[in-house]
Amino acid sequence: MMITSLDNPIVKMAASLRQRKYRYRLKKYVAEGVKLVEEALRSNASVDFILTVNQEADYGDVKTYVVSEKIFKKLSEVESPQGVMAVINMEEHELSDIMSGSNNLLVVLDGLQDPGNIGTIIRAADAMGAGGIVVFKGTGDVYNPKAIRASMGSIFHIPVVFSQDPVVVYQELKRKGMKIAATSLEGDVYPYEIDLMNTAVIFGNEGNGISRVSEEQSDVLVKIPMDGMAESLNVAMSAAIILYEALRQRKRGGLRV
Structure with a gap:
């Protein structure tokens, strides 16, 4: 019928x-x-x-x-x-669910708004073997239809954890021995210069970058090397570059230039 x-x-x-x-x-x-x-x-x-x-x-x-x-x-x-x-x-996950195993890689979304960027980052995180996505309050909806389409199905593969309190998340990550790396135009190191094994990588708002709390809690600020005339890269493109470097290091058994 x-x-x-x-x-x-x-x-x-x-x-x-x-x-x-x-x-x-x-x-x-x-x-x-x-x-x-x-x-x-x-x-x-x-x-x-x-x-x-x-x-x-x-x-x-x-x-x-x-x-x-x-x-x-x-x-x-x-x-x-x-x-x-x-x-x-929707499947509900806790932070502890995505922190198992060694050489873990997590992605933190801190204030991103564009659903296309959100979905693309989820897709990149899935492709590069990240263990999960942490979404802070103030971030756009990962279940927005545009984000779902941009993820190309990766939303079904990778667990998502929602958090209202970034400080609690960062404290728990550090307690488990994870490094906190944030993307920033003010960063002082390139992705291939730091060990990205067992690391949570933060990606911030398209216009304003990461929050003050995320900057304060980060162990390192990372920037993308650029030799051309462009002032910056789209956040999803930056995410793909950094997450690929994390995968490269994992495949090679650690940081090797």
């Missing part, structure tokens, strides 16, 4: 997830598009249900509802909808 009414409870709930407050109230978010839905299923993300316009779709044991194209277009946030989206349950 096809759902054709916007007043259907399933449709109304999915529609509400376009707003951040309802995402966090219901602890659910939406991943739209064929590749994202397939990746969510392949990654064993906690998929609540799937909405599709394809009456022949088969997603195994996952609850699947067929909706009209008119309904789907109302729910979609992309210009050319592919006719499938998944409503996914």
Whole structure:
């Protein structure tokens, strides 16, 4: 049976997830598009249900509802909808969950706002083998649909921890023996000059950089070497460069120039 009414409870709930407050109230978010839905299923993300316009779709044991194209277009946030989206349950993680093992690499998001940057950094962190993402209060929503798309499915692979108190996080990281490295235009070392093994790397706001608390708690401020005329790099690009250097060091067994 096809759902054709916007007043259907399933449709109304999915529609509400376009707003951040309802995402966090219901602890659910939406991943739209064929590749994202397939990746969510392949990654064993906690998929609540799937909405599709394809009456022949088969997603195994996952609850699947067929909706009209008119309904789907109302729910979609992309210009050319592919006719499938998944409503996914947020998974809750604690800091201790992402601090296991040696040579760990964590990413801290401190005030970033652009969902494209957030999603791209999550993707880079996943690609370079980071153990998790820590998100401070004041940072944009990692479950924003644009961030989900920019992550290209990496949001399903890497645990996310939310924190209201950066000082508590930094104290716990240091207690566990982790270094704190923050990206800053005022940095005095390049990524390849410091040991990035067992390190939490902070990426700050696009315009204002890291917060004062993060700067005070950091063990080192890192900058990207640049020989051209550009004054700075996009924060997501900087993140990819630094996280790649961390991966390079891990592959080589430590810091070696």
